[in-house]
Each structure stands twice: as C-alpha cells, then as structure tokens.
Amino acid sequence: MTWALTLVLMFLMLLALGSQDLLLDYNVVSSAHAEQNSESNAASRKTRKTPALRQNVYKKISEAQEFSDAKDFNGALEVLNKLEKRPKLNAYEKAMVYYLKGFAFYSQDKYPDSIEAFRKIVGNESVPLEFENRVLGTLAQLYFVVENYKEVINVLVRLHGQQDKPTHQSLFALAQAYYLEKEYDRAIETVGRVMAMDRKAGVITSENTLLLLQGCHFEKKNIKQVAGILETLVELYPKKQYWIQLSAVYSQLGLDEKQMSAMELAYRQNYLSKSKEFEMLAQLYLYHALPYKAARLLEKALKNKQMESNKKNLKLLGDAWVLAKEVDKAIVALKKAAKLSKRGDIYERLVELYSEKENWTEVVRNSEEAVKKKDLNNIGRLYLLKGVAHFNLEEFESARTALKKAKKKPKTARFAKSWMRYVDREEQRAMLEESIAEQ
Incomplete structure (x- = not known):
C-alpha cells in the first residue's frame, strides 16, 4: 500500500484548504500590534514584553507590503533587505522584517x-506569543512541502508546548509527520x-484520521x-476499496467466512467492477461449497x-x-471455453459429461476434438470412453481401435482389455442373432 504518498496528498489538501491564516497573512503588522496589546496566556507561561514598532520602520514595512500587494515580491525584498541592514532595529522590528x-x-x-526567514522569528521573546505560534504553524507546513518531516515534528512539538490547547489540525499534522518518520507508536498515540x-x-x-x-x-x-x-x-x-481491503485482511486472519461475507456485501452494493473481483467472489463461493451462487454470479457478470x-x-x-x-x-x-482453448483438456471434460448423459455421439465428436488439440490430461481414459461410445453406437471396429489405444496406457490397460473382450462377445452375439434372423 502506498500509504506515504496518500498521506502527503492528504496533507497538501489540508494545506490548500487551511493555510490562509498562516501563509497568506502578510498584512501582519496590524495584527501583531493587536496581539502586543491584548495578549493573555496561561498564568504558568512567561508574559512577553514587546518593544514598540517605530514610525520610520513602520513606513518601510508598509512600503514592502504595498509591493507584496502588487505581487512585486522582488521589490518587497529589496526594501526589506535594506531595512534589515539598519543597525538599530529592535528585536520586534527584525521579526516583522523576517516575516515579510x-x-x-x-x-x-x-x-x-x-523557512530560513521564518526560523529567525522562533524564540524571539520580543514578539507576541500567539504571533510566534502562527509562525511555527507556517514553518510546519513549509517543512511538509520540502518533506523534512523531522523538523515538522520539532516545530509542532514546540508549538503545542506553547499553546493551552493544540488544535485538531495541528495534532493531525503531527501524527502524519510521526508516521512519515516511521515513528508509528507516537503516531498512534497522537491519533x-x-x-x-x-x-x-x-x-x-x-x-483521513482513520486512514492514518x-x-x-x-x-x-x-x-x-x-x-x-x-x-x-x-x-x-x-x-x-474498504470492503475489498477488509475481505483481504479477513483472509490474512484466516477468517474465511468473514472474507466471503465482506466481498458479498461489496457485491450487493454494486462495488465490484473488475473481472478479478467477480472471480474472487466466485472462488470464495466455491470454497464454501456454494457452487450455485458462484455460477449465478459468473453468469450474470x-x-x-x-x-x-x-x-x-x-x-x-x-x-x-x-x-x-x-x-x-x-x-x-x-463448449464455449473449449473453442477458445489451445489445449484439449476442456474437451476431455466434455467427454466425461456427455458420457454421464450417455450422449455417445457427442462423446465421439468431443474425443476427436480433444485429440486434435493435444495437451491432454489423461489420453488413456479419453480413448477408453471413446471406445465405449463407439460400442454403444454399435460401431464395433471403431470401438476396438480406440480401446487398443487405451490398452497402451498403464492406467487404463486393464479396463481396456475387459472392454475389448466384452466388445468381441457382443459382436459375436450380434452376428449370431443376425444369422438366425436370416434363416
């Protein structure tokens, strides 16, 4: 199963649906100011003191944001790089530059x-805690994009340690990262x-949670x-896919009846579509001595x-x-299968069935078809039945010819000899009756 690929795709879907609050929040200055003035965390956590964002710095940051609004990101970076080189930026102002x-x-x-820019914000005690947490969430998503799952774990563990209550989505992302790092026990605990x-x-x-x-x-x-x-x-x-997988898992566990039941329920809900799926259910029916169900299923399919x-x-x-x-x-x-086969074994099967029905003409015809295709399972028995068919059709010479061939095969030699003696006696009796009738 390609679980890893599935999970990455699942997360990218979450990224597309749920990342706007993190990655697209470039108008960060006003929200950071709001957090600076209204931050309230658990009493056990250290209260952060955030320095002021000076007016001249704010103007440059606003200029960079205007470039970003116009999708001129090179222009924004040019402004920000110059601003970053100023020697007297305080830690909070630097964080705003790194964020943009x-x-x-x-x-x-x-x-x-x-990632490098956002990492410079992490651990900066001069930014509001909720702002840093948002940056950590952004980093987690970026590390997912570059498939650095170990760093996803590190970032999310830090994030959860700074939150009163981790979000449902970030816990799920952490579980995914543990899975992709093959830390399955931790992934299970997090799920x-x-x-x-x-x-x-x-x-x-x-x-998605259940799949993980x-x-x-x-x-x-x-x-x-x-x-x-x-x-x-x-x-x-x-x-x-879940019904099919469940049936396969039951098979691994040796729960044969449950395996059949799962496939049958999938069939009843019209979930089966592939030829091999119908074949599998038919084989399960046959294994559980339900040949009529198997035949009806195959016939319909x-x-x-x-x-x-x-x-x-x-x-x-x-x-x-x-x-x-x-x-x-x-x-x-x-009969349809026999015509499509390169071997004669299916004609052999037909010979057996026609013999049971005592349709001797068809026994002879299908025997001859079988011999033409060769690759037979038991040619001695085929000739034996062909000889019996000729005998019942009163074709004694043809019967004797077929039985002679059967006599050459060890498995049928004894039966062929007995039938040859019987053919001789019956032929003599028929000749005697014919002679008497002519007198």
Missing part, C-alpha cells in the same frame, strides 16, 4: 529561503488524542487492528460484460455448474 521576507520568498516558491477530541466534541472521526491510524497499524503488522479500523470505515464511510468471455472465465462457470449438478448448463459454458 518569509512571505515574499514563499510567494516565489523559494521554500528554503522562506488517539485527535480521536479523543472528536469524542469530546461529539463529532464523527474523519475518514490504519496505515500505522498496517506498518506495524497489527492486522487485527487494521481489520477493526476497516470495519469502522465501511460503517462510516462505505467505499469499494459475463452477460453484463463485467467479465470477459474468455477461456478461463467460461471454464470457471462450467466447473461451477458441474458442482451445482447443472450438467446441461455446464456443457454450454464448457
């Missing part, structure tokens, strides 16, 4: 440069915190847990062109009808 530089680099897809938040809020756990948890347990080979999560997925988010009418599928249908004691239907399917 980070945004400008981000807007140009220069992610390493953007547990996400799910606890869901329960407390009275909401259903998201599909499933991925962790899959990597740890906790197959029972994977099965449990898939059971939840098919209940809350019923989709084809072939009729609806959900399965190709090839040799393999037609033979499977024929075999299912045989096991269901529907010989005539089996013959119809096997």
Whole structure:
C-alpha cells in the first residue's frame, strides 16, 4: 500500500484548504500590534514584553507590503533587505522584517529561503506569543512541502508546548509527520488524542484520521487492528476499496467466512467492477461449497460484460455448474471455453459429461476434438470412453481401435482389455442373432 504518498496528498489538501491564516497573512503588522496589546496566556507561561514598532520602520514595512500587494515580491525584498541592514532595529522590528521576507520568498516558491526567514522569528521573546505560534504553524507546513518531516515534528512539538490547547489540525499534522518518520507508536498515540477530541466534541472521526491510524497499524503488522479500523470505515464511510481491503485482511486472519461475507456485501452494493473481483467472489463461493451462487454470479457478470468471455472465465462457470449438478448448463459454458482453448483438456471434460448423459455421439465428436488439440490430461481414459461410445453406437471396429489405444496406457490397460473382450462377445452375439434372423 502506498500509504506515504496518500498521506502527503492528504496533507497538501489540508494545506490548500487551511493555510490562509498562516501563509497568506502578510498584512501582519496590524495584527501583531493587536496581539502586543491584548495578549493573555496561561498564568504558568512567561508574559512577553514587546518593544514598540517605530514610525520610520513602520513606513518601510508598509512600503514592502504595498509591493507584496502588487505581487512585486522582488521589490518587497529589496526594501526589506535594506531595512534589515539598519543597525538599530529592535528585536520586534527584525521579526516583522523576517516575516515579510518569509512571505515574499514563499510567494516565489523559494521554500528554503522562506523557512530560513521564518526560523529567525522562533524564540524571539520580543514578539507576541500567539504571533510566534502562527509562525511555527507556517514553518510546519513549509517543512511538509520540502518533506523534512523531522523538523515538522520539532516545530509542532514546540508549538503545542506553547499553546493551552493544540488544535485538531495541528495534532493531525503531527501524527502524519510521526508516521512519515516511521515513528508509528507516537503516531498512534497522537491519533488517539485527535480521536479523543472528536469524542469530546461529539463529532464523527474523519475518514483521513482513520486512514492514518490504519496505515500505522498496517506498518506495524497489527492486522487485527487494521481489520477493526476497516470495519469502522465501511460503517462510516462505505467505499469499494474498504470492503475489498477488509475481505483481504479477513483472509490474512484466516477468517474465511468473514472474507466471503465482506466481498458479498461489496457485491450487493454494486462495488465490484473488475473481472478479478467477480472471480474472487466466485472462488470464495466455491470454497464454501456454494457452487450455485458462484455460477449465478459468473453468469450474470459475463452477460453484463463485467467479465470477459474468455477461456478461463467460461471454464470457471462450467466447473461451477458441474458442482451445482447443472450438467446441461455446464456443457454450454464448457463448449464455449473449449473453442477458445489451445489445449484439449476442456474437451476431455466434455467427454466425461456427455458420457454421464450417455450422449455417445457427442462423446465421439468431443474425443476427436480433444485429440486434435493435444495437451491432454489423461489420453488413456479419453480413448477408453471413446471406445465405449463407439460400442454403444454399435460401431464395433471403431470401438476396438480406440480401446487398443487405451490398452497402451498403464492406467487404463486393464479396463481396456475387459472392454475389448466384452466388445468381441457382443459382436459375436450380434452376428449370431443376425444369422438366425436370416434363416
């Protein structure tokens, strides 16, 4: 399973949907001022004293923001680089410069440069705590973009340590980063915190959260847990892939009946679409001694062109009808399969079935077709049945010819000899009766 790829795509989707408050908040000066004046954190946390943003610096920052508004990010960077070189900038003013530089680099897809700029803000005691936390969230997303998951973890752990209550989204992102760093136990623990938040809020756990948890347990080979999560997925988010995966997991656990039930429920909900899926369910029916169900399933799938009418599928249908004691239907399917096969083994099967029905003409015809294609399973038995068919058609010489060939094969030699003696006796009796009738 390509869990890692799935998770990265999932996060990028979250990034697109949820990043505006972080990455696109370039009009930061007024909001930072507001935080500077209204910041209130837990009593246990250190209160930060933020120096003033001087008027001459504010003007340059506003100028840089105007360039950013006009999408002239090079112009913004030129203003900011000159401002950064001023020797008397206080720590808060520098943080504003770094923030706007980070945004400008981000807007140009220069992610390493953007990260470097934002990193300079982290740990700056002169900026409001909530502002620094927003920067940490931005950094986490940027590290995801450049696939540096270890730094995602470091940044988010720091962020959560500075928050009264981590957000649902940032906890989920941390769990993803743990997963991608192969720290599955920590990922599972963090997903547990996400799910606890869901329960407390009275909401259903998201599909992506369950998939992440499933991925962790899959990597740890906790197959029972994977099965449990898939059971939840098919209940809350019923989709084809979850039913198919659940059936496969039941198979790994040796739960054969549950494996069949999962596939059958998927079929009833019209989730099966691939030929191999119908074949799998048919094989499960046959394994559980339900040949009629298997045959009906295959018949319908072939009729609806959900399965190709090839040799393999037609033979499977024929075999299912045989096991269901529907010989005539089996013959119809096997005749079609035999014509598509390069081997003669399916004609051998038809010879057996026609022998059971005592349709001796068809036994002879199908025997001859089988010999033409060669690659037979038991040519001795084929000639034996052909000889019996000729005998019943009172074609004694042809019967004797076929039985002689059967006699050359060790497995059928004894039966062929017995039949040859019987043919001789019956031929003599028939000749005697004919002679008497002529007198």
